[in-house]
Amino acid sequence: MTVKVRFDKEVREYAKSEGIKDSTLKLTETALAESIEGFHRRIIVLASDTMKKATLAGILGGASAKIISSILGELVKKKLRDESEDKVEMLYATDALGPETFGRMRYEEFRKHFDILAGDNVNVTSVTFKYTRDILGRTYDLLVLDLSYDFSPNDLGRIIETVRGGGLIFVLANPFEKWKKMWTGFHKSLVTPPYTIDDVKKRFNRRLIRKLEEQEGVYILDADTQKIVKGPEEGKSQAKLPEREKIEIPGKMRFPRELYELCLTNGQVEVLKNLENLIERDGMIVLTADRGRGKSVSVGIGSIGLAVKSKKKRVRIVVTAPELENVQSLFRFAKKSLQKLGYKPKVIEENSLIKEIYAKGIGLRYYPPTQGYNMNADVYVIDEAAGIHVPILHKYLNKPKVIYSSTIHGYEGAGRGFSVKFLKKARNKREFKEIHLSVPIRYESNDPIERWLFDVLLLDAEAVALTEEDYEFIRKKEVYFEKPDLDDWFENDREDLRHFVGIYVLAHYRNKPSDVALLADAPHHEARVLRLKNGKIVCAVQIAKEGGIPKKDIDKMAKGYKPRGNIIPDMMVKHHYSKEFARLKGYRVVRIATHPDAMDMGLGSRALELLIYEADKENFDWVGSGFGASEELIRFWIRNGFAPVHLSPSRNPVSGEYTAIVIKPISKKAQEIVKKANDEFRIRFTEWLGDTHKDLEPEIARWLFETPFGESVDYPLNITEVQKKRLEMFVGKVLTYDTVLDAVKPIVKLYFLDGWMKPYLDERQIHLLIYRVLQSHTWEETAKLINRSPMFTMIEVRDIIRGLWYYYKHVIK
Numbered sequence: 001m002t003v004k005v006r007f008d009k010e011v012r013e014y015a016k017s018e019g020i021k022d023s024t025l026k027l028t029e030t031a032l033a034e035s036i037e038g039f040h041r042r043i044i045v046l047a048s049d050t051m052k053k054a055t056l057a058g059i060l061g062g063a064s065a066k067i068i069s070s071i072l073g074e075l076v077k078k079k080l081r082d083e084s085e086d087k088v089e090m091l092y093a094t095d096a097l098g099p100e101t102f103g104r105m106r107y108e109e110f111r112k113h114f115d116i117l118a119g120d121n122v123n124v125t126s127v128t129f130k131y132t133r134d135i136l137g138r139t140y141d142l143l144v145l146d147l148s149y150d151f152s153p154n155d156l157g158r159i160i161e162t163v164r165g166g167g168l169i170f171v172l173a174n175p176f177e178k179w180k181k182m183w184t185g186f187h188k189s190l191v192t193p194p195y196t197i198d199d200v201k202k203r204f205n206r207r208l209i210r211k212l213e214e215q216e217g218v219y220i221l222d223a224d225t226q227k228i229v230k231g232p233e234e235g236k237s238q239a240k241l242p243e244r245e246k247i248e249i250p251g252k253m254r255f256p257r258e259l260y261e262l263c264l265t266n267g268q269v270e271v272l273k274n275l276e277n278l279i280e281r282d283g284m285i286v287l288t289a290d291r292g293r294g295k296s297v298s299v300g301i302g303s304i305g306l307a308v309k310s311k312k313k314r315v316r317i318v319v320t321a322p323e324l325e326n327v328q329s330l331f332r333f334a335k336k337s338l339q340k341l342g343y344k345p346k347v348i349e350e351n352s353l354i355k356e357i358y359a360k361g362i363g364l365r366y367y368p369p370t371q372g373y374n375m376n377a378d379v380y381v382i383d384e385a386a387g388i389h390v391p392i393l394h395k396y397l398n399k400p401k402v403i404y405s406s407t408i409h410g411y412e413g414a415g416r417g418f419s420v421k422f423l424k425k426a427r428n429k430r431e432f433k434e435i436h437l438s439v440p441i442r443y444e445s446n447d448p449i450e451r452w453l454f455d456v457l458l459l460d461a462e463a464v465a466l467t468e469e470d471y472e473f474i475r476k477k478e479v480y481f482e483k484p485d486l487d488d489w490f491e492n493d494r495e496d497l498r499h500f501v502g503i504y505v506l507a508h509y510r511n512k513p514s515d516v517a518l519l520a521d522a523p524h525h526e527a528r529v530l531r532l533k534n535g536k537i538v539c540a541v542q543i544a545k546e547g548g549i550p551k552k553d554i555d556k557m558a559k560g561y562k563p564r565g566n567i568i569p570d571m572m573v574k575h576h577y578s579k580e581f582a583r584l585k586g587y588r589v590v591r592i593a594t595h596p597d598a599m600d601m602g603l604g605s606r607a608l609e610l611l612i613y614e615a616d617k618e619n620f621d622w623v624g625s626g627f628g629a630s631e632e633l634i635r636f637w638i639r640n641g642f643a644p645v646h647l648s649p650s651r652n653p654v655s656g657e658y659t660a661i662v663i664k665p666i667s668k669k670a671q672e673i674v675k676k677a678n679d680e681f682r683i684r685f686t687e688w689l690g691d692t693h694k695d696l697e698p699e700i701a702r703w704l705f706e707t708p709f710g711e712s713v714d715y716p717l718n719i720t721e722v723q724k725k726r727l728e729m730f731v732g733k734v735l736t737y738d739t740v741l742d743a744v745k746p747i748v749k750l751y752f753l754d755g756w757m758k759p760y761l762d763e764r765q766i767h768l769l770i771y772r773v774l775q776s777h778t779w780e781e782t783a784k785l786i787n788r789s790p791m792f793t794m795i796e797v798r799d800i801i802r803g804l805w806y807y808y809k810h811v812i813k
Contacts (some may be wrong), residue, residue, distance in 0.1 A: 001795035003198075007380035011085055014116070014806050018113075018762035020226070021226045023226065023228060024221065024226050024228075024598075026167070027044065027219060027221060027228055027231055030231075030698075030716075031168060031195070031232060031278040032168055032231045032560075033166060033241060034217070034232060034288050035165065035166050035168060036166045038163055038444055038447075039166055039444040039691065040087055040166075040217065040365065040443055040444055040446075040447040040449065040677045041163050041164075041166075041167050041168070041443060041447060041448075041449040042168055042169070042217050042218075042219065042448075042449070042697075043168075043170075043171055043217065043219065043449060043452075044168065044169070044219050044220075044221060044228075044291040045171045045212060045219065045220045045221065046170060046171065046172055046221055046223040047048055047173050047174065047175050047176060047179075047216065047220060047221065047223060047229070048173075048174075048175070048222070048224050049174060049175055049178065049224060052632075056763075059551075061476045065513065065582075069678060069798060074803070075198065078119030080783070082529075083280070085247065087120075087121055087122055087123045087393075088121055088122045088123070088140075088141045088142065089122075089123050089125070089136075089140045090122050090123065090124045090125065090140060090141065090142040090143070090144075091124075091125050091126075091127065091140040091142070091143045091144070091159070091162060092107060092110065092124060092125070092126045092127070092143075092144045092146075092161075093125070093126075093127050093129065093132070093134065093143065093144070093145050093146065094106065094107055094127075094128060094129070094146035094229065094660070095128065095129055095146065095149050095150035095151060096128055096150075096154075097126060097128050097149075099222075100104055101126070101207075101454050102148070102149060103146065103149070105448045106146055107126060107128065107558040109177075109469075110144060111124070112262060114511055117806075118134060119285070120458075122133050122142075123548070124299070125138075125140070125195030125715055127154040128154065129150070129151055129159075130395065132154075132155050132158045132159055132654065133158070133325035133353075134325075134353075134653065135158070135162055135454075136147060139162060139164050139166075139442060139492055139671055140162050140163050140164065140167065141163070141164060141166070141167045142163075142167060142169075142170075143159065143160075143162070143163050143167070143168070143169045143170065144169055144170045144172065145159060145169060145170065145171045145172065146172040146175055147171055147172060147173050148173060148709075149184060149185065149685075150184045150186060151184070151186065151205065151306055152513075152514045152517065152519045153187045153200075153457055153513035153514045153516065154511065154512050154513055154514045155515050155527060156379075156453070156456075156457065157453065157459070160230060160449065160454070160719065161442070162455050163442070163449075164442045164443060165440075165442060165443030165444055165447065166443075166584065169359065169449070169458070171212075172527070176209050176213075176220075179697075180202060180204060180205060180206050180644055181202065182295060183197055183200060183202075183616055184205070185330060185520075186514075186517065187200045187202070187521060188200075189564065190518070190521055190522040190525075190564070192523075192524060192563055192565030192723055193549045193550060193551060193553045193563050193566065194504065194525040194548050195524060199523035200521055200522070200523050201486075201489065201520060201521040201522075201523065201700060202521060203486065203487065203490040203519040203520040203521055204490070204516070204521050206490070206491065207456065207490050207493070207520070208436070208456055209492075210434075210493075211452055211455055211456040213230065213451075213586040215448060215449075215450030215451070215455070216448045216454040217447075217449055217450060218230070218449075219231055219232060219269070219454070224646055227376045232446055234553070241274060242725065245611075247263055247264070247266060247269060248269065249261070250269070250273060253273070253276070254276045254279060254305075254309060255270075255272055255275075255302070255305035255308075255309065255431070256305070256308065256341060258281060258337075258341055259301050259302075259304065259305050259320065259337055259340070259379045260272060260708065261299075261340075262296070262301050262333065262336065263301070264294060264437045264438070264440075265293075265294060267293070267294070267298075267378075267435075267437040267438065267439050268294055268297065268298045268301075268437070268441075269660055270435060271285075271295075271298040271299070271435055271437070272298065272301065272302050272305060274435055275302035275303075275305060275306060275403070276305070276309075277433070278306055278379070278401045278403075279309045279310070280304060280501075282401055282403065282560065283360075283432070283433070284397075284402050284403075284404070284431070284432035284433070285402075285403045285404070285430050285432065285433050285435065286403075286404045286405075286406075286423065286426075286431055286434045287403065287404065287405045287406070287432070287434075287435050287436075287437070288297065288405075288406050288407075288434070288435070288436050288437070289407065289438070290407065290438070290440075292442055293437035293438065293439065293441060294437060294440075294441035295329040295334075295405050295437050296326075296327065296329040296405060297329050297330070297333045297381055297441065298406050298437070299330055299336070299337075299381055299403055300329065300332065300333035300334040300337065300382065301333050301337050302332035302403075303319075303330075303334055303364065303379060304337035304338055304341070304362070304485050305316050305324035305337075306378075306379055307361075307362040307379075308362070310370065310378065312361075312378065312680060313360050313361055314362075314363070314364070315361060315362050315378050315379070316363050316365075316376070316377045316378055316379075316382045317362075317363065317364045317365075317377060317378065317379045317380075317381060318365065318367055318375050318377040318379070318381065319331070319364055319365065319366045319367070319372075319381045319383065320366065320367050320369050320370045320381070320382050320383070320388075321366070321369070321374035321382070321383040321384045321387070321388075322370075322384055322387035322388055322654045323654075324350065324353050324355060324366055325353055326383055326384040326387070326587070326756075327354075327366060327383050328353060328354060330381070331347075331354035331357060331366075332354065332365065333359055334357055334364055335347060335354070336360050338357070338362070338494075340667055343359040343360060343362075343593070345357050345358065346358045346359070346361070357748075358665050366711060367490075368649060368653045369382070369654055370392060370651075370653060370654075370655075370656040371389045371393045371658065372396070372642055373395040373396050373399070373805040375658070377399075377496065378394050378398045378400075378401060379401045379402075379403065380401065380402045380403070380404070381402075381403045381405065382396055382403070382405065383405045383406075383407060384405070384407060385404045385405060385406040385422070386406040386407055387654065388654060389628065389654065389655035389656060389657065390422050390425075390530065390543075390657070391630065392424050392654075392655065392656045392691060393426075394422075394426075394429075397426060397429055397430055397766060398430075398758075399607050410487075418695040422525055433582055437782065439464075445530075445723075457513040457516065458497070458498060458501045458513070458516055459513070460499040460506070461498045461499075461502040461505055462498065462499075462502040462506075462535075463499055463502040463503045463505075463506055463595050463596065464502075464536050464537060466536070466538075466595065466597050466598060468597075469599070470534070470536060470538075471535075472602065473532040473534070473599055474532070474538065474601050475601070476534045477532050477602070477606065478532065479531060479532055479533075479538065479539075479603070480530070480531055480533075481528065481529075481531075481611070482527075482529050482531055482608035483526065483527070483528055483561065483614075484496060484500075484527050486519070486527060486531055487525070489527075490520050491680070494573075496537060496642065498527075499536075499537045500527060500529060500537055500540045501516060503537065503538075503539070503593045503594070503595055503596075504540060504542075504591060504593050505597045506592035506593075506806060507596060508661075509798075513527060517732075520699065522544070522565075523543040523546050524544050524546065525542060525545075525590065526542075526543050526544075527540070527541065527542055527543075528540075528541040528542075528607070528614075530603055530606065530607045530610070530704045531718060536593075538594065538595045538598050538667045539593070539594050539595065539604060539606075539607045540591070540592070540593050540727040541589060541592045541611060542567055542589075542591045542592075542648055543587045543588065543589055543590060543611070544567075544587070544588045544590050545585070545587060545588075546565060546566045546567065546568055546569055546585070546586055546587075546588050547568075547569050547581075547582060547583065547584050547585040547586050547621070547622075548583065549563065549569060549582045549583065550567060550583045552584045553582075553731070554573065554579050554583070555579075556584065557569075557570055557573045557574070557758045558573055558574070558577070558579065566582075566804050567588060567626055567661075568586065568588050568622075568624045568626065568661060568663065569581060569582040571645075571646050571661055572645070572673075572677065575646055576645070576676075576680060577646075577647075577674075577675045577678075578673050579669070579675065580669070581673050582624060583676075583790070584621035584623060584667070584669065584670055584673075585620050585621055586615070586620055586621055586622035586623060586663075586670075587611065587615050587620060587624070588623075588624050588625060588733055589608075589611070589623065589624070589625040590625075591606060591609060592608070592625075592722075594607075596679055601625070604636065605639075605640055606638075608623075608640050609640075611623060612664060615666055616666050619670065619803050620666060620667075621665070621667040621670040622663050622664060622665050622666055622667070622670045622674065623642075623663070623664045623666065624642070624661065624663035624664065625637065625642070625661070625662055625663075626659055626660065626661045626663060627659065627660060628649065628652060628658070628659060628660075629656045629658050629659065629660035629700050629704070630656055630657060630700070631699045631700050632698065634660060634662075634700055634704060635703050636705040637660075637765065638703050638706045638708070639663045639723075640664070641664050641708045642662035642663060642664045642708065643662060643663055643665075643674055643675075643677075643678040643707060643708050644660060644661070644662050644678065644681055644704045644706075645661055645663055645674065645677040645678055646660070646681060647659070647681075647682050647685065647688070647691050647693065647696075647704065648660075649688075649693075656695065656699075658696060660704065661770060663677070666710075668677070675709050675711075678707055679713045679714070679715070681704075681751055682705060682713055682752065683705065683713060683753065685701075685704060685705065686749045686753070686774060689701060689770065689774040689775050690774060690776050691764070693774050693775075694776070694777075698766075698770040698771045698775070698785070699767060701770045701775075702763070702766045702767065702770060707751045707755070709755075709756045709807075710755050710756040712753060712754045712755040712758075713753040713754075715753055717746040717749060717750050717812065718746075718812075719743055719812060723743035723746075724742075724743070724809065724812075726739075726740045726743050727743045727744070727801075727805055727807075727809075728745070729803070730743070730744070731798065731802040731806075732803055733798070735803075737794065737797060737798065741773075744773060744801055745773060745774075746776060746812075747801065747805055747808055747812075748769050748773045748801075748802050748804070749774075750804075750808055751769070752769075752774075752809075759803060759804060759807045761800065764786060765786065765800050766797075766799055767786070768782065768785075768786065768793070768796060768800065769797075769800060771785050772797055773797075774795075779793055782797075
């Protein structure tokens, strides 16, 4: 079928009456023809300094909607859409839709013209950037994206990817020269004391503009003069609808045929065939794909296949992901699958997002990652697994039927980090089938807009490859520390930027495009790198300069005000009431990551050592960090001389970790304050473990008690003469532990508040004291911890207390 993309007489007459030139209409015709021809997408940037851009967008958007509407039947017939809507779906995205906002004015101007042309052929959805999670899983034919004032890179990633092949994207923007110099709402959110808006950089917007100018498939129109700044090739006025991949439904199948008919690619068919293997036996499936390949859709369909083919009367499926919005496509197609099979599913929503689906004998429910593994279920689905901390992913490994699904490149994902950090270890614990989806479902492969999006947001960034020569440099510590020129990195699109971000993508479990913009534009954020002799980056460090806060802001902080950034000074003021610390200046290590192929070779410690040296040289007072407290990480920071000063009262709902804050003091004043804060923390931590942090892993707690200062806490622990006698009777096997707990606890606290000269205990003994005495777990729970009987555990605890009592009884008042 050949589609002539040409606006009808009505559209042209209306456009002419509004002063729209034929060349402008021709640009839209050609862009639409190209998008249909390749089942790709095209962007038309309408750059204007006046309200004319809204008028123009209305006319062009309406005309395009009529053209797409005229070929809608053929699009549905050829399965180029994932739903059988009878209308064109359009999205209008802007920064604000409140009364008397510029966003509302632009939107109303757009709708006035759009509605005249579109009539009843289009469903228009409007969304503000704040609520873009509401459109995840939805698909649109047309998008008007208003970037005139504010947006974040996270918004850009979510919104652009909702547009299907054959669709057009109209971007409302300021003239590029103005855009390069203006501050947006995102920029204003980066201002933190003592910086002002004048200190905020504009590197990311300049990068975005440059990529729009360079990318094929992006066209730019000066909407005020209607001059085409960047146009398409000539001779693209008509297109031939492409033949998509022919779906081959297998002859032998165990899932109902109706479910296979929902597949849009043969890759999805392969997923269903592999999931059939879980019908009668346990197993593990790992599904990976780039953004927009239909992995969540496949799992949603397949999970229903498993449920209807199960021999159980009731099948329960636990679904988890970093956020509820991540699994909306999965739930939507699970619902659609049930309806296709004749069920009448009951859907339970939370804030307009599907959270639970029930049908006869079938239940699917979402749980946060840290809760899902504690639920009893027949099937466990972990979606967007790259965004979940690896230790939490391991909790699901022993489940009978488990499906991991992960974006490899995309705004939710963590690049190859999922493969490097999780799958590599998972292979040692369990066999599994790995499937990779490569064919997009919303558009055809090699879509220029996908290439542009991945490029501008660095979604496909990778660390540099290392050779044997590089490993020799690392072993010999032939490395040097450098503060890179971020202007050069962003303005000239250096490969170093991709390698820097690539290390983070591989090393950290959760990355967002806005993290890159934060590095680019925040006045207090900077980068540091550890390079080999040949220039390769092997360690990436992102720091935030904090402190030096004016007195007026410090006084407000003590009363509850929370300044943007300044995480460590704010904590010190609120939790240690140290106003003096907020005046001091320091580096907060936002992220530090070593090349994944060069782990455990001392590069991270070397980078910290050189960063501390630099901070001292630049007259900064301290270096600190906040991070999810795993045993590995807390040990790393403690061994590099950092003192714990705080632990969050609750776990992160995604990572399942408590956040620890550590500081390495440099100046004499900072040493005095941090020493006192470390002492205070250790005192309060002995109490928190029995309540707030009762579920904290003892192997983490033991490191939080370590101190780089080597001194005991000056905190008197008084016990009565009767308590001393009862302790003697306990260690002499006359009284039981439960009757002398009041006397035992002070002795154990004394041990953990002691300095480097305290009695030696091995790791198991330390864990026992924390778990049984400070956290007050039962004998049965404690015995399980050390894999011994309760009686053996009681005896060992008594023996440990005996040694501590003989050591400390002469110093206790």
